[in-house]
Amino acid sequence: MQRRKIIHIDMDAFFAAVEQRDNPQWKGKPVIVGGMPDSRGVVATCSYEARKFGIHSAMSSSRAYKLCPQGVFVKPRISDYQQVSRQIHSVFLQYTDLVEPLSLDEAYLDVSQLELFKGSATLIAEDIRKKIFQKTALTASAGISYNKFLAKVASDMNKPNGQFVITPEQGEAFVAQLPVGKFYGVGKVTEKKMHEHKIFTGADLKNKSLQQLGRLFGKSAQYYFDIARGEDHRPVVTQRARKSIGSETTLQSDIKDENEIKHILQLLTEEVCVSLRKKQLCAKTINLKVKYHDFEQITRQTGLDNYSCDERLFFNVLCLLLKKTQIGKKPVRLLGVSVSDLGADVLSSSFVQLSLFDDKGD
Amino acid sequence: MKFKILREDLLTPLQHVIGAVEKRQTLPALANVLIKLNENQLTITATDLEIEMVSVIRQMMDATGEITLPARKLLDICKSLPDESMINISVDGDKATIQSGRSRFTLATLPASDFPSLDEISSVHEFTIPQATLRSLMEKTAFSMAQQDVRYYLNGLMLEVGGGILRAVATDGHRLAYCEKNIDDDLIDSKQVIIPRKGVGELLRLLADSDDEIKVILGNNHIQCEMSDQRFTSKLIDGRFPDYTRVIPAEEGNTVIIEREMLKQALARTSILSNEKYRGIRIILGPNLLKLQAQNPDQEEADVEVEIDYDGHPLEVGFNVNYMLEVLNTSKNDVVRMIIKDANSSCLMQFPDDEECKYVIMPMRL
Numbered sequence: 048m049q050r051r052k053i054i055h056i057d058m059d060a061f062f063a064a065v066e067q068r069d070n071p072q073w074k075g076k077p078v079i080v081g082g083m084p085d086s087r088g089v090v091a092t093c094s095y096e097a098r099k100f101g102i103h104s105a106m107s108s109s110r111a112y113k114l115c116p117q118g119v120f121v122k123p124r125i126s127d128y129q130q131v132s133r134q135i136h137s138v139f140l141q142y143t144d145l146v147e148p149l150s151l152d153e154a155y156l157d158v159s160q161l162e163l164f165k166g167s168a169t170l171i172a173e174d175i176r177k178k179i180f181q182k183t184a185l186t187a188s189a190g191i192s193y194n195k196f197l198a199k200v201a202s203d204m205n206k207p208n209g210q211f212v213i214t215p216e217q218g219e220a221f222v223a224q225l226p227v228g229k230f231y232g233v234g235k236v237t238e239k240k241m242h243e244h245k246i247f248t249g250a251d252l253k254n255k256s257l258q259q260l261g262r263l264f265g266k267s268a269q270y271y272f273d274i275a276r277g278e279d280h281r282p283v284v285t286q287r288a289r290k291s292i293g294s295e296t297t298l299q300s301d302i303k304d305e306n307e308i309k310h311i312l313q314l315l316t317e318e319v320c321v322s323l324r325k326k327q328l329c330a331k332t333i334n335l336k337v338k339y340h341d342f343e344q345i346t347r348q349t350g351l352d353n354y355s356c357d358e359r360l361f362f363n364v365l366c367l368l369l370k371k372t373q374i375g376k377k378p379v380r381l382l383g384v385s386v387s388d389l390g391a392d393v394l395s396s397s398f399v400q401l402s403l404f405d406d407k408g409d
Numbered sequence: 410m411k412f413k414i415l416r417e418d419l420l421t422p423l424q425h426v427i428g429a430v431e432k433r434q435t436l437p438a439l440a441n442v443l444i445k446l447n448e449n450q451l452t453i454t455a456t457d458l459e460i461e462m463v464s465v466i467r468q469m470m471d472a473t474g475e476i477t478l479p480a481r482k483l484l485d486i487c488k489s490l491p492d493e494s495m496i497n498i499s500v501d502g503d504k505a506t507i508q509s510g511r512s513r514f515t516l517a518t519l520p521a522s523d524f525p526s527l528d529e530i531s532s533v534h535e536f537t538i539p540q541a542t543l544r545s546l547m548e549k550t551a552f553s554m555a556q557q558d559v560r561y562y563l564n565g566l567m568l569e570v571g572g573g574i575l576r577a578v579a580t581d582g583h584r585l586a587y588c589e590k591n592i593d594d595d596l597i598d599s600k601q602v603i604i605p606r607k608g609v610g611e612l613l614r615l616l617a618d619s620d621d622e623i624k625v626i627l628g629n630n631h632i633q634c635e636m637s638d639q640r641f642t643s644k645l646i647d648g649r650f651p652d653y654t655r656v657i658p659a660e661e662g663n664t665v666i667i668e669r670e671m672l673k674q675a676l677a678r679t680s681i682l683s684n685e686k687y688r689g690i691r692i693i694l695g696p697n698l699l700k701l702q703a704q705n706p707d708q709e710e711a712d713v714e715v716e717i718d719y720d721g722h723p724l725e726v727g728f729n730v731n732y733m734l735e736v737l738n739t740s741k742n743d744v745v746r747m748i749i750k751d752a753n754s755s756c757l758m759q760f761p762d763d764e765e766c767k768y769v770i771m772p773m774r775l
Contacts (some may be wrong), residue, residue, distance in 0.1 A: 091574055095618065310433055353706065400729060400771065402582050403755065403769065404656065
């Protein structure tokens with residue numbers, strides 16, 4: 048198989064950079080986009096100046112304020128960011144249609160078939176970053192490699208405003224020295240679990256057999272097995288279907304009472320089901336997210352036998368999931384409900400409930 | 410302010426109004442009930458800004474004044490005290506002390522002036538009706554209301570008064586319940602209001618199965634119901650209710666008359682294997698035979714046959730079995746009449762001894 052050429056483009060401190068661009072007086076200052084310091088919100092993005100103070104995204108804004116009281120705290124202007132994101136996306140499309148957006152400020156591009164710059168992905172990436180800067184006055188970093196996993200790791204190497212290449216020859220050696228925590232798809236929990244089993248780097252991971260990994264990580268074993276060898280066969284998917292639908296809320300104050308929590312879960316479930324119905328989707332997996340008052344965050348999930356969008360069923364499943372948490376014992380700060388494994392309900396096509404009123408007149 | 414009251418005299422009005430208190434409030438005052446005292450009565454008010462419920466106990470009081478107290482806590486305290494306990498309540502600043510026997514509770518109060526009251530209602534039309542009549546009218550229709558439909562005007566019960574008739578109509582867009590009662594009223598042009606779901610539930614809880622009269626006051630934005638010792642007020646849903654007259658079919662077509670209980674049991678039996686979500690079942694009408702069929706996603710099947718008197722066209726039509734069962738549960742009549750034109754038209758269900766009610770169900774295409 049021909050080696051692919053994948054570019055991962057990641058905007059530098061995107062929300063904060065947009066704010067600094069639009070408010071020149073904030074240039075060179077620590078800018079923190081997210082919740083206000085006196086709120087219970089969190090940092091969405093912060094400028095590189097703010098990162099020097101130890102601030103990072105997902106940190107509570109109040110903590111960020113303690114670290115850097117002189118910081119400029121700004122509420123996110125999502126619609127503005129979306130507009131910039133569309134500009135960036137239009138730049139990508141000048142090069143290839145094979146663009147997979149990951150979020151407003153990140154995307155994979157498959158440039159394997161491009162003849163531009165004699166097919167040099169490195170030069171293409173540089174050109175894309177230059178164009179983005181011309182169009183938006185914002186900088187981006189790029190990772191270039193032969194699969195998505197390595198391209199993503201690479202874009203982090205020379206941030207901000209830089210790029211990094213991992214060639215097929217370097218891939219395995221590069222992964223071998225990489226701490227597992229840097230692997231895409233390895234979160235804090237998995238990292239800890241890997242450390243417990245003396246897996247600290249890609250090399251350690253590679254020493255495990257697929258069976259050993261399977262016992263430890265179940266379904267994800269194959270992915271870890273592959274990436275430890277610098278392999279990742281996931282294609283660049285241009286139009287991804289939505290993977291999950293969810294709703295979450297940071298509570299006005301920490302709640303310990305289980306009934307109150309159930310009530311909030313019910314409201315969240317309703318919201319999720321309304322969105323499901325609007326999209327005429329059903330789900331097969333239900334996820335509960337809980338952040339405790341001490342910011343410890345856990346998720347619990349259950350799979351269903353069949354696709355469903357039944358609110359009561361979801362709520363009952365969530366109540367069962369509650370038992371696997373410390374709810375009732377430990378105050379809760381944030382609750383989230385999401386459903387994934389989405390699919391159109393195959394049965395819905397065979398049952399059509401007719402309506403009393405034609406939709407026009409009423 | 411300081412007063413004493415018998416546990417039951419406080420508990421009863423609290424239980425009447427507690428439904429208005431939301432479990433999760435937007436305003437701190439909404440967690441509280443307003444307690445007003447004058448020489449000869451005690452009034453308790455609860456609201457969620459959408460509905461307001463007031464309950465009155467007429468008796469000599471040894472103080473006058475107004476306070477607000479946390480509704481659920483006060484209710485729980487009253488419930489927990491022994492029967493016939495005497496409760497002493499005293500208010501000092503922002504604290505209230507509830508004392509009974511050797512139990513003492515200190516509760517936080519909020520000033521009565523913080524307690525929201527609904528806007529003054531301007532009466533457009535008023536009528537009186539026995540409680541049992543209004544209750545029956547609402548019970549027989551409310552089950553068809555929509556829940557959280559984007560067509561917000563369906564998430565409630567429509568009351569229409571005019572020409573000496575009071576009508577209640579509820580629909581979720583798939584089925585409709587209609588019921589009418591003659592009332593002593595001289596309004597000629599009809600007046601329509603839509604009561605929101607929550608209000609319907611609370612009003613039904615208040616209405617007794619008695620001939621005691623209730624006064625219904627219709628305003629432009631509110632409905633208010635007054636009983637001797639209770640008052641219920643609800644904001645109305647501001648919207649145009651669909652024209653129900655257009656969707657109630659004429660009483661002609663293939664007619665099935667069947668024992669209510671028998672049909673109910675046959676439907677319930679068939680429904681065991683209907684799709685849990687869509688609840689679709691197939692009704693097949695042939696000469697003197699009614700066949701019910703259901704099939705679930707695991708391809709398991711139910712087949713139930715019932716002998717009937719039927720000489721209309723053979724017919725095969727799908728319905729949500731829950732819709733039919735809910736209609737059958739509204740009546741105690743022995744017999745139900747179903748009129749079905751064809752597989753794409755609505756089915757009209759009526760009880761011959763209760764022609765005031767009409768139920769319309771749209772079929773399912775199976």
